Amino acid sequence: MTETFLGLPATAPPGVGHLRGDEPFPVAARRALADPQLRRNLRHATGTIRAKSSAVISEVPDWPELRAAGRAIKSDTMARLPELLEQLEAAVTAAGGTVHWATDAVEANRIVTDLVRATGADRVMKVKSMATQEIGLNEALEAAGIEPVETDLAELIVQLGRDRPSHILVPAIHRNRAEIREVFLREMPGVDPALTDEPAALAAAARRHLRATFLSTKVAVSGANFAVAETGTLAVVESEGNGRMCLTLPETLITVMGIEKVIPTWDDLGVFLQLLPRASTGERMNPYTSMWTGVTPGDGPQQVHLVLLDNGRSAVLADEVGRQVLHCIRCSACLNVCPVYERTGGHAYGSVYPGPIGAVLSPQLTGVADNASLPYASSLCGACFDACPVMIDIPSVLVHLRARHVAERRAAHRMPSAEAVAMAAAAYTMDHPRLYAAAQRAAGLGRIAGRALPPPLNGWTASRDMPAAPPQTFRQWWSERRRDDRP
Template sequence: MSVTYLGMPPFPEAAETSTRDERLRGNLRHATRTIRNKRAGAVAELADWSALRTAGAQVKDRTLRHLDHYLEQLEASVTAAGGTVHWAVDAREANQIVTRLVRETGEREVVKVKSMATQEIGLNEALARAGISAYETDLAELIVQLGDDHPSHILVPAIHRNRGEIRDIFRKRMGRWGRPAPEGLSDRPAELAEAARLHLREKFLNAKVGISGANFMVAESGTLVVVESEGNGRMCLTLPETLISVVGIEKVVPTWRDLEVFLQLLPRSSTAERMNPYTSTWTGTTDSDGPRDFHLVLLDNGRTDTLADRVGRQTLRCIRCSACLNVCPVYERAGGHAYGSPYPGPIGAILTPQLDSMETGLDASLPYASSLCGACYEMCPVAIDIPEVLVHLRERVVQGGTATVRGQRTTVRPAKGHAAERAAMRAASWTFDHPRVLRTGEGFAARARRLMPRRLPGPGRAWTDTRDVPQVPAESFRDWWRRTRGPSASAPAGDSTTGADGTGQREDTR
């Protein structure tokens, strides 16, 4: 499905390396805290933010429940407006469609608007194999592309780079892709932006084909929407003769009235602005205005499978604002590359495994890339309960179970390496169901507490590599209860051990 980057190790291995990079952690800490603080001020301006958040979640849920209807309505609207709709079941099919469409134009270069969907399917690499060069025009995406790098943030893909690194990338690499960087380029933001503007202007003026994603698609009119801060996206959407948009099927909204809700939620949650500086909309084609040919590629690539999961489907509400990344303590320390996917952070930890059907070691590790602190849920503008989905996916990793994979209900086997965890959980469950055994175990642990090691052996070693074994109290709660309340006192709730009368019945404590 091409959701994860090839050759990426599981999250713990990648994070072990990235967390030791002090410069990376410094860049991330400064950037995420700055964005987070600005967002708090922008959200505080709206007295009805909570109601907007609820409305956004409800619109998304209603759309997902009737997704087939709205997608067919979207197709009819786009076609009526002069566009052509293509359906792609997976990354391979989407790449084949886009490659064919570009070849039919006779061009060998395309310009691109920042697009998470095209990163997800590896479109740039697929085009390169076909002899077609794709040029990223978003400033941060340009930095990533010139540096032979991967994005590390949804909103700010080059968040892991500082100004000095960007200057060096421009000096060394810009000339290979087109107009070189000016002589004596410094790391001043204004000079870096001007170098990028001059470099990209040549691409815009020469390009005949543009490729985009979309933040939203309006079913009732067939309109696509891109929001951005630089204006480069608008150049890609209006100057080329052919425009190809690759969009996930979950991005559809029923009406313009529904769109209005998200145009309030998205800018405040992402860039901490009341409105995005550039909100571009296009509907099909128009004579002598904009591209002559418009193609919409509707991408599934695991989204229908995710929709079939009653707990996991809320992930498809995501509007790619990145608010969850900016508040996540794990992301702030590990960085986006550790997630091995175009979708980093908390949302990536639940989206990537579902789109990928939990088929790799990386997928199985991502649901554990969280402390379950819940900050991501509090920040999410469409109220995705990310901790709930993380726990749900962890259960699938450890226990396996029934899931939808490529449209078929399938029994998923547990991931490798969790046999000891399953055995421990079964033993704990049995013990908690037998209070006499639990009490005996508590007494033994209390007597042996001085012998308790600081690190566990065997499979438990991985758990204690990052945390201490909790200290065992000298006295269990049940023993304390009987000592302080007397043997005739009512047993605490949940204690069904033998009572004072020897009957083994628990007294009524209501």
């Protein structure tokens, strides 16, 4: 066995799955910005959640201490990740569960498909999970003739509408109640044609629609919010009860979890169970949290599997600055405060991970070259860092990834870019006072030239206005002032 691994490359390979968009962010964002309904839906939803979240956070006397504790626990976890995963595996196995390892999405999908096939089932019910979105599990199951049924309300709206999720927590955030009603009327078998767009009526329709599925489906697939290494306990945090149904009713439960979700101790849950609901849905506590440890005889699924997914995460761990992104608990607070996300929505980011966290996670999971536009999809305002319950310094990672992108491009192309030439010219000019003064006088003439640069520099002014040069430079003002003030 050991010889097999001697030739391992030092760098782990990038992740595969739904992590790459079909087009760069600026192209997709421009289309989203042209949709006024989308912008209204997003502004309303993110505004609502921001107000709720800040109200319940202000109730907590030790919020800064909790954030610092969350960060410390996650840093400690990442420093000991291999050992903690081995500990988790041993604890889950001792409790009657079966642990599987998947180096990438393809392997994870194959493991899950094989496990479902072994039960003889042709349908699985799913609890909302970012990991299974990331690996494209639904498509893999469908290709194998197995029907995946999303049971989270927002995921159901997305699945019925043949849409794509646009938010980590509320995948249908881009849809308003009227649009959701239309999707239900069109796609939900046996739905009451008199269905109104009242949220309560829409929720009741989903309850009726899924009830028989819950009672008859033998296999469920979930993600996990947390996995406690010392006890082997897995936790799912949810609201509707669809999670409880999937975790309690079937004979077989398969949980797919990114390896970074492990936490060291039972006591650590006390930090994250306080941080997550207040930062994500703006509740003191979400309606339901389920915790299970392997198999409990006579209660719940008797076949319990855990699939530990790498899919690019080990490559992220190798980056000293970027690895803090693995601390993310998927609360989506950074999306809700981001001025860019609020205007473009989640689809523009291409990957299943949108918003500020997506802009630092997706390029690291895939390698920066595959998501080169995402580290620039930010104004670096820093609101995400302030909102993050585990204090991930997203702006610093964005800048770090921009630098990585530039360095990789420089290594790949011998011909420098127009931007690099301009920056080199600026550096030379600033080093030479007479040249600098001349350049400033020339810039003054630019007042006549208008607000766009000529080619090949017009890319710079395509999405920003060229600032008008002042009528007088500081140097001119200074020398005139000295002349006037001279005694």
